[in-house]
Amino acid sequence: MLLVAFFLAPSLIIFVLYRIIPLVWNGIISFEFWSPYKPAEFAGLYHYQEMLFYDDVFWDVLLNTILFMLSAPLGIILALAIALLVNAPIKGRNIYRTIVFMSYPVMTVAVGIIWQWLYNEKVGLINYVLMSLGIIDEGIPFLESFNLALPCVIVASIWQVVGFYMIVLLTGLQSIPPSLYESAAIDGADSWQRFKRITLPLIRPSIFICIVIGIINSFTNFDLVFVMTQGGPGHATDLLITYIYEAAFKLSKFDYAAALTVVNFVFFLGLALLANKLSGGEAGAVETGD
Numbered sequence: 001m002l003l004v005a006f007f008l009a010p011s012l013i014i015f016v017l018y019r020i021i022p023l024v025w026n027g028i029i030s031f032e033f034w035s036p037y038k039p040a041e042f043a044g045l046y047h048y049q050e051m052l053f054y055d056d057v058f059w060d061v062l063l064n065t066i067l068f069m070l071s072a073p074l075g076i077i078l079a080l081a082i083a084l085l086v087n088a089p090i091k092g093r094n095i096y097r098t099i100v101f102m103s104y105p106v107m108t109v110a111v112g113i114i115w116q117w118l119y120n121e122k123v124g125l126i127n128y129v130l131m132s133l134g135i136i137d138e139g140i141p142f143l144e145s146f147n148l149a150l151p152c153v154i155v156a157s158i159w160q161v162v163g164f165y166m167i168v169l170l171t172g173l174q175s176i177p178p179s180l181y182e183s184a185a186i187d188g189a190d191s192w193q194r195f196k197r198i199t200l201p202l203i204r205p206s207i208f209i210c211i212v213i214g215i216i217n218s219f220t221n222f223d224l225v226f227v228m229t230q231g232g233p234g235h236a237t238d239l240l241i242t243y244i245y246e247a248a249f250k251l252s253k254f255d256y257a258a259a260l261t262v263v264n265f266v267f268f269l270g271l272a273l274l275a276n277k278l279s280g281g282e283a284g285a286v287e288t289g290d
Contacts, residue, residue: 023265030259035252047259058260061238064150065218068157068239069271072214075158076207079165086166087173097170101163108160112227115156119143119228143229146236153228153237157221165210172206173199211275219268240264 030047032040051058082100086093103111118125119142127139142152176198184194200207222241225231231238231246238246240260248257 026258026261029255030262032255034255034258036254043255047256048263050256051259051263057235057238057243060235061240061243064235064237065239067150068154068221069215069218071154071158072211072218075162075214076165076169076210078158079162079210080169080207082162083166083169083173087170097166100166103160104163104167106160108221108223109227111156111160112224115152115159116143116228119152144233146233149229149233149236153225156228157217157224160224161213161217164213168206168209168213169203172203176202208275212272215268215271215275219264240267 029040031043031045033043033046034040082096086097086100090096106114117123119127121127121139121141121144124139124142126142127136130136131139140148142148180198181194184198189197218239220241221239222245225237225239225242226245229237231242235243241264244257244260244264247253247260
């Protein structure tokens with residue numbers, strides 16, 4: 001037991017120092033009027049009241065975060081379709097898997113720069129193709145439009161993560177014994193019935209992982225939004241994570257940013273627990289021998 005504690009101690013110390021203590025300190029600051037230039041004073045629920053009842057921007061960025069999160073199923077469905085395709089015995093499927101996955105290891109900052117260029121009103125490839133086909137007469141300011149900016153950022157995010165979703169789902173598909181499909185086919189089940197009765201139930205843990213990654217992505221995708229739009233135009237593409245940055249480092253409202261962080265954490269934790277419950281409650285469980 002002492003040997004186990006000896007090996008775990010360094011990791012636990014680092015975890016406490018860099019995770020638990022900052023989390024607790026952030027929670028304390030959220031209940032104070034805190035500034036690095038003056039002593040802290042107890043504020044109670046003042047920042048939370050300001051957030052919920054007086055800050056209209058908070059509700060806008062919360063809605064943006066929810067919309068960003070709700071886009072995850074689109075990426076998962078697309079990834080599942082690709083995974084089913086490359087899992088079939090087709091020629092060159094390993095090449096297709098590699099091509100689809102290549103978008104995921106690319107740095108998020110690079111992804112933002114690439115898509116910022118694609119959407120550019122004057123020299124962007126998308127506008128060039130649309131004008132070449134005669135669909136539009138002049139370039140569309142995708143990232144400067146209040147209505148189009150957020151969907152454009154969501155498309156870029158899905159493009160980056162769809163390769164990871166595909167690998168996770170492909171792993172789940174390949175773990176299904178082929179004998180199950182053969183038995184179902186003998187019993188007269190068609191392709192849709194085999195997919196519905198065998199494939200979906202058995203890849204549920206993989207789908208759960210993708211859902212959680214999608215939730216995490218919607219709450220942490222700071223760099224992509226910041227590179228592409230910096231939260232603009234206005235707050236049209238701001239997420240909770242970018243709004244926290246703005247409150248802390250642009251407005252110097254560190255105490256209010258701490259309260260936003262607490263809400264961000266609680267909201268994310270609640271969604272993760274809900275996703276786990278909807279997936280059966282044991283999606284992340286690990287089986288151990290007796």
